[in-house]
Amino acid sequence: MFVSTFLLTALTKSPAHFPTRLLGWLLLSAGIAYAWAGFFHIVFPHIAAASIGWQVSPFQFEIGVADASIGIVAIVSFWRGLDFKGPVVGYLSLFSIGVAYGHVREAIYAGNTAKDNFGLLLVITLIHAVLLPILYVLARKNGCHPAGNGKDR
Known part of the structure; x- marks a missing residue:
């Protein structure tokens, strides 16, 4: 999904709208991934914990x-303007930094190198933390509002 966001954005007819479209597709992609992860933590906590190399915990529900x-919320933001996307980007970026820190700390101090703790998902999490705010600033700078008339009312 992550790679497909770049491919779908590359098909954009207007290069000026590239940051805005990439932001939207990345938010949609991240939204689907986070909703999926949430589903597994809630419904299949044993599977989710095992894939991260952790023990099942009551905190998994939270x-x-x-x-x-x-x-x-990130999925919904795909169809909304930048005024809606801004807080979503802020939350996802801050949350991603915290998640990445926790997973790196687990790898260093506990030797947890499980694929979903210290692998490709960690890299994508870090990319989200950095790229989403950059794209949001570029989209604001370009004044692009792809959702409807671009105004959240």
């Missing part, structure tokens, strides 16, 4: 609800 909630 992180599952947080993941699912921001995932749904």
